[in-house]
Amino acid sequence: MGSATERADVLILGGGFSGLACAVRLAQEGRRVIVLEKSPRAGGRARSWREPGSELDVDNGQHLFMGCYRATRRFLKTIGTEDRLEIYPEVEVDYAEPGGRRDRLSCPSWLPAPLHLAAGLLGLSGVTWREKAGLLAFDQALKALKRGPVPDGVERQTVRQWLTGLGLSRNFQTRFFDPAAIGILNDSPEVASAAGFVQALRVMFFTGRESSRFGLARTGLSELYVDAAREFVEKRGGRVVSGAKAAELIEESGRVRGAVTDQGARYEAEHVVSALPPWDLKKMSLPAALRGPWEELLAAPIVGATLRLDRPVMTERFVGLLGAETHWVFNKTRIHGLNESGQTLSVVISGAHTAVAWSPEKILETTSRDLAACLPEFAQAKVLTAKVVKEPFATLSPVPGAEARRPDPGSGMPGFLFAGDWTRTGLPATIESACVAGETVAERIIRG
Ligand SMILES: Cc1cc2nc3c(=O)[nH]c(=O)nc-3n(C[C@H](O)[C@H](O)[C@H](O)COP(=O)(O)OP(=O)(O)OC[C@H]3O[C@@H](n4cnc5c(N)ncnc54)[C@H](O)[C@@H]3O)c2cc1C
Incomplete structure (x- = not known):
């Protein structure tokens, strides 16, 4: 490959949500x-593609958005x-369990936040009133943690330890808090630090009704943002270079000046x-100045x-x-508004440290067994096609101690700034964290 140097105002390594949000701003x-994006197509951990003969773009895994994803929505x-x-305007979550028993979190639209969530929780049928009384201590604890960094004492606890310490029964945890925690943090409540859970819940509970709404992409993820972001950047004289793996940073006199790809292409x-x-x-x-405790951060897998x-x-x-073992099932036919006689589902196993090592056949066997147990109609259905996607490096594993290892977005060294969902944005490492980090870094550069 050529050795000519290409110059830009800003060189961004990585074309996922964070890099593209930064580039667009x-x-x-x-x-x-x-x-610079190492893969043939940008999108990173949130991307989609079309399988031959299908009218639906397949995501690398189902992604749930929230009303509180304000930086993402701005992007x-x-x-x-x-x-x-x-x-979606309504805040509703349906639950199903083996045997077909159902429950529903339904938060009345006429109540302001956070009362609508409290009312929704009080309406759960699988939790006794005595157990629901535990919500008082939970509410007080969350209010005390409303703003600012989550204290070390909470960060060191797992979600399970924190919730149990607040007096919430195991049944209440299993029926509401665990599915929420594993969905948000992508690791089990036994493993994940309470910090990320607190960070997410306080935004959902205390920043207005809109924040606790759920959202889903009507299109594949790449159509949602990758193609449009690339076009936006390229129309303004920039470039998104695919198949360009950054291998080395160029450092001169204590300042980062650019990067070189594994093919020898040089960018300054x-x-x-x-x-x-x-x-x-x-x-x-x-x-050496960039090396640090962040290198010890680990990933948690998702299988879908x-x-x-x-x-x-x-x-x-x-x-x-x-x-x-399967945590969530999504109705792609309804979400994407597909006109099909059958139905397309997307299933998710989060914190899939064990399942990630399974064969696709075993994954399908497990999810099919779970679906048949929880959704009786599934037992009669025939699976026409199935596509398994394993993401071994799906998200940051939010174990106790991880928060302190996350560098602040925009920190780094002269000429170099950290971004990405995993930087310390005050949020769990999600799409919103990726966009907040990308936007924060862009603003820092713009302000000079
Ligand atoms: C299956 C799955 C389900 C998820 N579900 C949700 C969800 O429901 N809600 C939610 O908010 N979040 C979810 N997430 C997390 C979300 O996808 C990530 O937080 C977000 O996409 C991270 O964006 P990013 O830009 O920080 O990183 P990435 O998307 O990882 O982007 C980094 C990019 O850098 C590229 N790259 C790597 N090395 C190099 C190199 N040397 N040179 C050049 N390029 C390189 C990669 O190819 C990648 O495109 C999920 C993730 C997965 C995998």
Whole structure:
């Protein structure tokens, strides 16, 4: 490959949500940006593709958005795709368990936040009134943690320890808090620190009704943001270079000046932003000043499958499965507004440290068994096609101690800034954290 140097105002490593949100904000301000993306297509851990013969784009795993994803929604609005994300007005979650028993969290729309959530929790049928009395201590604890960094004493506890310490019964935890925690944190309550859970819950509970709404993309994830973000950047003179794996940072006189790819292509810029996950960034040849405790951060896997069925088996948009190895099932036919006689489902096993090692056949066997146990109609259905996706490095594993290892977005060294979902945004490492980090870093560069 050529050895000519290409120059930009800002060089961004990584074309996921974070890198693209950063690139778009900078391009909006007239900065020339180059994004280096190692894969043939950008999108990173939130991407989609079309399987031959299918009319549905398959995501690398189902992604749930929230009303409180404000930076994400700003990003989508800027690139003109906000209408591809549907935020539902009602705050409702259905649960199913083996034997077909159902429960529902239904938060009345006429109540302000956080009363609507409290009312929803009080309405759960599988939790006794005595158990629900535990909500008082929970509410007080959360109010005390409403703002600012989560104290070390909470960060050191797992979700299980924190909830149990507040007097919430195991049954209440299993029926509401555990599915929420594993969905948000992608690790089991026994493993995940309470810090990320607190960070997410306080935004959902205390920043307005809109914040606790759920949202899903009506399109594949790449159509939601990747293609439009690339177009936005390229129309303003920037470039998103695919198949360009950054291998080494260029450092001169204590300042990062650019990066070189594994093919020897050289890029120079005033600022270099890393929007790579920690496990990829640490593989690069880096200046010693950038090495640090962040290199010890670990990943948690997610395993998912898209199943095309010969008949509909559920009407809801999504259902949480209680007492099953599969955590959530999403109704892609309804979410994407597909016109099909059967139904397409997307199933998710979060914190899948064990399942990630299973064969696709075993994953399908397990999810099919869970679906048949929880959704009786599934037992009659025929699976026409199935696509299993394993993401061994899906999210940051939010174990106690991880929070202190997350560098602040925008920190780094002269000429170099950390971004990515895993930086310390005050949020769990999610899409919103990725966009907050990308936006924060862009603003820092814009302000100079
Ligand atoms: C299956 C699954 C389900 C999820 N569900 C949810 C959910 O429901 N809600 C939610 O909010 N979040 C969810 N997440 C997390 C969410 O996808 C991530 O938080 C977000 O996409 C991270 O974006 P990012 O830009 O920080 O990192 P990434 O998306 O990882 O982007 C980094 C990019 O850098 C590229 N790269 C790596 N190394 C190099 C290199 N050396 N040179 C150049 N490029 C490189 C990668 O290919 C990648 O494109 C889920 C993740 C997965 C995998």
